[in-house]
Amino acid sequence: MAKVVYILNGPNLNLLGKREPEIYGHQTLNDVHQMCVAQAENDGLDIVFRQSNAEHDLIDWVQEAREAAHAIIINPAAYSHTSIAILDALSACTCPVIEVHVSNIHRREAFRHHSYVSQKADAVIAGCGVEGYLLALQRAATLLKES
Numbered sequence: 001m002a003k004v005v006y007i008l009n010g011p012n013l014n015l016l017g018k019r020e021p022e023i024y025g026h027q028t029l030n031d032v033h034q035m036c037v038a039q040a041e042n043d044g045l046d047i048v049f050r051q052s053n054a055e056h057d058l059i060d061w062v063q064e065a066r067e068a069a070h071a072i073i074i075n076p077a078a079y080s081h082t083s084i085a086i087l088d089a090l091s092a093c094t095c096p097v098i099e100v101h102v103s104n105i106h107r108r109e110a111f112r113h114h115s116y117v118s119q120k121a122d123a124v125i126a127g128c129g130v131e132g133y134l135l136a137l138q139r140a141a142t143l144l145k146e147s
């Protein structure tokens with residue numbers, strides 16, 4: 001049975017490709033989904049790919065992933081900087097957690113420099129554009145081969 005990686009996306013990432021392209025680039029979330037499907041196939045992984053603008057959806061999906069996923073890749077978007085609830089949900093998981101940000105949050109406004117989620121994340125990828133999702137999947141594949 002293939003191992004399962006949940007890829008969860010937070011608020012406003014549905015606007016990827018349209019929203020501030022000078023920061024987030026021109027590829028859409030659907031493009032990212034397709035790229036992830038292709039890479040996961042190569043690595044023999046199954047992915048569950050979701051986006052929500054609602055914090056409670058992300059918490060429910062992390063709780064679902066706690067039972068169903070072998071690894072979690074999450075771009076919590078603005079909730080990275082505010083959500084102790086998402087941190088708590090992730091902290092209840094024993095599988096690897098990889099945090100992704102399309103932009104380099106450390107080169108942006110000061111309020112983006114701190115992420116609650118990073119306290120739990122095994123790895124953080126920021127500033128690699130949407131390629132960051134592929135790097136995260138690659139890392140998840142390595143960790144899951146080791147486990």
Ligand SMILES: O=C1C[C@@](O)(C(=O)O)C[C@@H](O)[C@@H]1O
Pocket residue numbers: 011012013075076077078079080100101102103104105112
């Ligand atoms: O919505 C986002 C996207 C983001 O997580 C990124 O992918 O670069 C960075 C966050 O600060 C921002 O709120």
